[in-house]
Amino acid sequence: MRIAVGSDHAGFHLKEHVKATLVEAGHEVLDVGTATADSVDYPSYAREAAELVASGGAEVGVIACGSGVGVSIVANKVGGVRAVNAHDPAEAEMSRRHNDANVVTLSGARLKPEQADAIVATFLATDFEGGRHARRVGQIDTPA
């Protein structure tokens, strides 16, 4: 898959870890930054990664900040993006099955690298169920 990744400084190390895991698994990764652990403002990175998903430049996005909250708020303001701040694989799974989430956000402060890998792997492996959920997603979506 083609996957957009991004983070601020607080998500940088987790983003780098997840990126390496995804590349190792054979995915094409588009990294919008940040490129160091120096302090930056998360909105621009989250927006750029989310816009790649909205435009079709990437199929899904993985974005990290300290809590995963700020980048989720930003991503969800991009039309066509449905971002979930997932704390465990179960949340990632349900966000795909019922909400057709296309961006997962992660907490660099709370998640261990292996926890993040498990969340992202579940997110990528789980299909949208469609049916009644498609009707509901259609009701919440905004134009890209």
Ligand SMILES: O=C(CO)[C@H](O)[C@H](O)COP(=O)(O)O
């Ligand atoms: O989690 C975040 C946004 O939701 C940011 O990573 C966090 O606010 C950064 O804080 P600081 O500048 O103190 O490192």
